[in-house]
Amino acid sequence: MRKRAFFLAALFGPAIALVFSIGAGAASESTARDEAELGRIEQAIRASIGWAKNKDLELLYHTIANDPDFLEVHPDGGVVKGFEEFKKAEGIWMSPNFKAVRYEIRDLRIKLSRSGDVAWFFCVLDDINEWKGQPANWENTRWTGVLEKRDGRWVTVQQHFSFAEDGDAPQAEGPAYPVLFYSGRNDNKDVYILRPGEREPRNLTNHPAQDLCPAASPGGDRILFLSDRGGNMDIYSMAVDGSDVRRLTATPEIEEHPEYTPDGKRIIFVRDFEKRTEIWIMNADGSEARRLTNNEARDERPFMSPDGSKILFMSNRDGNYEIYTMDPGGGDQTRITRTPEWEIFPAWSPDGKQIAYSRKFREDGRMKGMIRVMNADGTGDRAITEIDTRDENAMWSPDGRFIVFQSVRDGNFEVYRIGADGSRPVRLTDHPAWDGWGCYLPSGNSRN
Structure with missing residues (x-):
């Protein structure tokens, strides 16, 4: 069974590169604030994956924009539109047949807007899981997204998952539906x-x-x-x-x-x-x-x-x-x-x-x-x-x-x-x- 990146386990990946732009002459205090904000953004990104280890839906939904404008694009072109559609997969996420094993994030890069309330990110993701005891993995997945700061917390408003070109994966360009x-x-x-x-x-x-x-x-x-x-x-x-x-x-x-x-x-x-x-x-x-x-x-x-x-x-x-x-x-x-x-x-x-x-x-x-x-x-x-x-x-x-x-x-x-x-x-x-x-x-x- 192939599941989306949100079914990933909560293990932390290797070293992360955080990238952000600071205007010329910015004070060290401003730089420190930006670094702290980037840390909170990274936490939100990881929480949107790590919730699956303990199947903590409250944690997941705390990181996703709860509105009809939420957008998610799957590797095969399928699109989830709105928070309510996103929630429809709860039955499978919480099934005893699903087990999150581990995840690894590589080359995480975050760009913070000058206004400080919008961020963009990119990473390469390995998603290792089991369904009914059998492997159910996404590996070498490109994950990009946009977050907004709302009421003091960072939430994902859009995200896009894609696979590297693989001639052996027949559904790589099709819709993300079984x-x-x-x-x-x-x-x-x-x-x-x-x-x-x-x-x-x-x-x-x-x-x-x-x-x-x-x-x-x-x-x-x-x-x-x-x-x-x-x-x-x-x-x-x-x-x-x-x-x-x-x-x-x-x-x-x-x-x-x-x-x-x-x-x-x-x-x-x-x-x-x-x-x-x-x-x-x-x-x-x-x-x-x-x-x-x-x-x-x-x-x-x-x-x-x-x-x-x-x-x-x-x-x-x-x-x-x-x-x-x-x-x-x-x-x-x-x-x-x-x-x-x-x-x-x-x-x-x-x-x-x-x-x-x-x-x-x-x-x-x-x-x-x-x-x-x-x-x-x-x-x-x-x-x-x-x-x-x-x-x-x-x-x-x-x-x-x-x-x-x-x-x-x-x-x-x-x-x-x-x-x-x-x-x-x-x-x-x-x-x-x-x-x-x-x-x-x-x-x-x-x-x-």
């Missing part, structure tokens, strides 16, 4: 998590049953998945560390494609009746399930819009798979694509203005597919991956800047990431077994 997927490695299908900065994913389910199709809650604290561990393919949920597994459905039919609604209070999913599939909705605890579609076709892969006003889904009701929308209650079912190919696996962008999906077709005796993006009304459709491969199951990053998908472009299905504009494709998994059905875990736990 990626969930399922894989057939180890001769069994399990749900895995790949955290930014880590090269190997971790098995979250680790069960002899078939565990498939992970989907993250909006707050990043729960993961839905499918499993046949109860004798039939049903919907389960678990905590982000794989604990607290709960069975949510128990029907004779097969359940498929679960997704949380944007408020996290309900789950939309597919129930398979063999010759047809229908879209259902239930409470997040599995209660009060009700059907939204009712026909002889296959209605699949539902996804609710961020504002909760529409549900995307794919259906072959008109001869081949196309993309449709409907109201949250199942009314006003409207077709928005019309091509001879299959349009499958649609997903709303975080702002609800765009839809990513896969267009699939057969050519030269084999299946091909590309990731495409269109406006919410079906206009402005364009391809963002090449046509001569098979790319499927696009899912947006929470900040809308990236898309994760599965592809056979390198020989077998692996998980890839690409910019929302089609730029910077990166392979995230590398295993002979099937890896796919990727999605991002939102920012509530992206610091881990």
Whole structure:
């Protein structure tokens, strides 16, 4: 598990270089005051890390600007905006699975403003930690930030973490959100998590049953998945560390494609009746399930819009798979694509203005597919991956800047990431077994 610099232990690093500018002719008394201020700034910087040794949240929050203008940029481009969003990771920070081991700060440099109430800093940071007894480190991390003196104490108002260029770290330029997927490695299908900065994913389910199709809650604290561990393919949920597994459905039919609604209070999913599939909705605890579609076709892969006003889904009701929308209650079912190919696996962008999906077709005796993006009304459709491969199951990053998908472009299905504009494709998994059905875990736990 990769966690952010705030999970670091409280050991002090080596010698520190403090750099500040003093105007010509400044008195020694002024110099002494500046040196004392720099010492207090250094204490605030260290406290924003050292709190993790004893999990002292009060100490952490004493060093962070408690306002909506707080800004934090992660190594992979993810952004935390505001103190309230920053606090969403408390559940992981305080988890017994997390242990801060040590940290080291090198080459700390602090610049104090002439007014004496603003400071800038730079350092190189090693972040050594454990998650469930396994290493979870950030090493050689560049850390820069801005502090302001408020009510007599120094607080961080902005900070930026970045990695040195490393060709072996596949997520170094992507968003700082963990990626969930399922894989057939180890001769069994399990749900895995790949955290930014880590090269190997971790098995979250680790069960002899078939565990498939992970989907993250909006707050990043729960993961839905499918499993046949109860004798039939049903919907389960678990905590982000794989604990607290709960069975949510128990029907004779097969359940498929679960997704949380944007408020996290309900789950939309597919129930398979063999010759047809229908879209259902239930409470997040599995209660009060009700059907939204009712026909002889296959209605699949539902996804609710961020504002909760529409549900995307794919259906072959008109001869081949196309993309449709409907109201949250199942009314006003409207077709928005019309091509001879299959349009499958649609997903709303975080702002609800765009839809990513896969267009699939057969050519030269084999299946091909590309990731495409269109406006919410079906206009402005364009391809963002090449046509001569098979790319499927696009899912947006929470900040809308990236898309994760599965592809056979390198020989077998692996998980890839690409910019929302089609730029910077990166392979995230590398295993002979099937890896796919990727999605991002939102920012509530992206610091881990």
